[in-house]
Amino acid sequence: MRYQFKNCRELLELCEREKLPISQIAIRSEMELFNKKQPWVRNKMKLVRNTMWEAIQKGIKTTAKSKYGLVGDSAAKLYIGIKKSGHMLHSKTAIRAMAYAVATNEQNARMGRIVAFPTAGGSGVVPGVLFSTYEHMKSSKRRMLNALFTASAIGIAILKHGGTFSAAKGGCQAEVGVGTAMAAAGVTEMRGGTPAQCLNAAALALKNMLGLACDPISGLVEVPCVKRNAIGASIAIAASDMSMLGVKSFVPMDEVVEAMMNIAATMNESIRETALGGLATTPTGLRVREKMGLPKVPKKYLNKCKDCTGCG
Numbered sequence: 001m002r003y004q005f006k007n008c009r010e011l012l013e014l015c016e017r018e019k020l021p022i023s024q025i026a027i028r029s030e031m032e033l034f035n036k037k038q039p040w041v042r043n044k045m046k047l048v049r050n051t052m053w054e055a056i057q058k059g060i061k062t063t064a065k066s067k068y069g070l071v072g073d074s075a076a077k078l079y080i081g082i083k084k085s086g087h088m089l090h091s092k093t094a095i096r097a098m099a100y101a102v103a104t105n106e107q108n109a110r111m112g113r114i115v116a117f118p119t120a121g122g123s124g125v126v127p128g129v130l131f132s133t134y135e136h137m138k139s140s141k142r143r144m145l146n147a148l149f150t151a152s153a154i155g156i157a158i159l160k161h162g163g164t165f166s167a168a169k170g171g172c173q174a175e176v177g178v179g180t181a182m183a184a185a186g187v188t189e190m191r192g193g194t195p196a197q198c199l200n201a202a203a204l205a206l207k208n209m210l211g212l213a214c215d216p217i218s219g220l221v222e223v224p225c226v227k228r229n230a231i232g233a234s235i236a237i238a239a240s241d242m243s244m245l246g247v248k249s250f251v252p253m254d255e256v257v258e259a260m261m262n263i264a265a266t267m268n269e270s271i272r273e274t275a276l277g278g279l280a281t282t283p284t285g286l287r288v289r290e291k292m293g294l295p296k297v298p299k300k301y302l303n304k305c306k307d308c309t310g311c312g
């Protein structure tokens, strides 16, 4: 098989050998795997792209609360912020990326249709960053589609190198963190970066998501998940800018993935999608849990007060 790769190093070698960007290797890899022609592969990704866009469009137009009422109005607020970008520190593109990321995740929390790319919890970062940059650059639809293929190639390389998208295994670094790395690479190709710059952007992004706990309040993919996607979008844009300016990650992408799994192995179960630690067991998190009538968190998982006298 000519276009298969087992990690990011092999992906880069393939790009250099074939003199192709990451997106084109990803397309050829799919054609090879499924024994299909290019239009079949591109049409599949068009479906992904269109579904992402529908979720964004629905998400920015509503302030309806999520099914459990914890989130729902942040995308609209961020979207209005685009018009006030002169007063903001972030660029218009970055604010719109955050708005789109949150729009997607709020739709997910409303049980709307989204694309789990790479997962439902981390589904906002890639579309947020790519669609916002697509608008900023007045890019072509083809380029947008290619950026999605590039993002997907990063996800595949992470998995093939022993990584994971599972929060139960690796915490939120494996969901929003991986989504952020995928977005950083995709947007870097969209703006003309080389394959090396794309992978470098992914490494810069993922490095700064390492150790991120999965600690959703009441086990719902709402808090902190939704807003975490916005910050992920911001980090992806920062990583892409840094890479385009020549800043190099000291640790290559494959080793960052190894570090992610190393950290995953040492992560306490309470911060791996169990809602038994982190933000989930803050006083606010526990109040929500009680209000929802969920079983109490076992004492062993609860934070001790600063001057604990052992009351439990």
Ligand code: SF4
Binding pocket: 121, 122, 167, 171, 172, 173, 175, 176, 213, 214, 215, 216, 220, 221, 222, 223, 224, 225, 226, 228, 273
């Ligand atoms: S906190 Fe957990 S559930 Fe929420 S996005 Fe992150 S990994 Fe997913």
